[in-house]
Amino acid sequence: MYQAQYWVELQALKAHVCYLSLYQLKSEAYERWIGIILAVASSSSIAGWVIWQQYAFVWACFIAGSQVISVVYKFLPFKERIKPLRAAGIELGLLADEAERCWFDVAQGELTEKQINEKRFDIRKRKSAIMQSAFNGMVIPEDEPLMKKAEDHMRKYFKSHYPELSND
Template identity: 40%
Template sequence: MYQHKYWNQLKELKVHVYYVQAYAVKQNKYDQIINIFLAITSSSSIAAWALWKDYQFLWAFIIAASQVITAIKPLLPYRKRLSALNKLGDMLSLISLKAERDWYFVAEGKWSEEEIHSKWADLKEDALSAENKCLNGVTLPKNKSALTLAEKEADIYLQSTYY
């Protein structure tokens, strides 16, 4: 029973590591899209003067949107989330490695059920501590596609490593 409990925690940690990585990639893409849009609108404004007369309303709308995005960009959560996710990913990876290192002792029956339970609780506490430390005030809406990807990657990793 305790071996199974520890294995499930190990798997959960691997999913969490891959989830944080996938989430960070998505946050980075959002930031890149915004930056590319702003770069294109600001650098093409001179070239647009030639088209200004024919597409006055469209160009005015694009410029207004660019100005609004520039003004609110510091308030958008992507950059703050990305920084927190990168730190959390590093910490969770270390905790996951610790769990994998200790899996040998669990799988080979070298630890008592009490020791396994204690190590399991330590892993849970370490993961919670890492989340609290890294996500201090940063909200992460659930991302179903990132979770699905993380579960697949964790399964592939665990299959190739332990079976």
């Protein structure tokens, strides 16, 4: 029973590592696209104004919109999460590797049920400490499609590394 619980904890940790990585990539993509839009808006707005004087109102709206985006952009939460996502992802990845390394002893029956349970709760405690340290109370929203993708990555990982244990 405790072996199965450790295995589930290990899978959940790996899925969490995958989720943070995918969330980081998504946040960086948002930041990149907003930066591109703002750069294009500021670079082309003057040229566009000269070229299409008959659409002056459209260009004025475009410029005003880009100004609003540039002000609001500073307050968007994904930008603030990128650096902590990187740090937490690395730390949780190391924890996942350590937990996976310990899986051998768990699977081979080298540890008592009490020791397995202690290791499982140690993983949880360290995971919480890593998240608290990186995010300092900031909440990461759950993106359901991204979570499903992270779980798929986790299943593929364990299926390729532990085919005898993987459930299809």
